[in-house]
Amino acid sequence: MLTLSMNESAAAALHPLRPAAALPAAELHDQPQISLADQVTLLRLGMAVADVVCGLVRTSVPGAPIRCIVSANDTNGVFRFHRIRSGERWGVHDLDRYRSDMVVTVEDQPLRAGNVRERG
Structure with a gap:
């Protein structure tokens, strides 16, 4: 079963999902800067x-x-993945604690008997 979770800033930025765009480079104070629209594109990718x-x-x-x-x-944009193991916790599970980042988690876990949700 695929589960999608995101923090408040990612939810606001991704709703409604917009078409992807090119990622132009910009710099501010000798540091690369990614616009909000391009951050959304990175999340979608x-x-x-x-x-x-x-x-x-x-x-x-x-x-x-x-x-x-x-x-x-x-x-920057970051993509990580790992196997979910019982008793291990990765990252902060309250995604809204990430104040300066937009964060989306995608989990794929096998369905257990009696744990089936119907779509409707």
């Missing part, structure tokens, strides 16, 4: 990569739970 990574894991290691974490701010 990261979500697409997460979908592919989850699919590859599902195919090669059936039943393996995986978490992908995508984040972007005004200087």
Whole structure:
């Protein structure tokens, strides 16, 4: 079952989802700067990569739970993924604690008996 979570700033920026755009380079104080629109583009690209990574894991290691974490701010974008293991916690689970970053997590975990949600 695929689960998508995001902090408040990512939710606001991604709703409604806008078409992707090119990422022009800009600099401020000798440091690269990524515009808000381009940060959203990075999040969308990261979500697409997460979908592919989850699919590859599902195919090669059936039943393996995986978490992908995508984040972007005004200087960089980051994509991480790892296998979810019982008793291990990665990152801050209250995504709104990331004040300067937009963060999206994508989790793919096998459904357990009695844990099926119907779409409607």
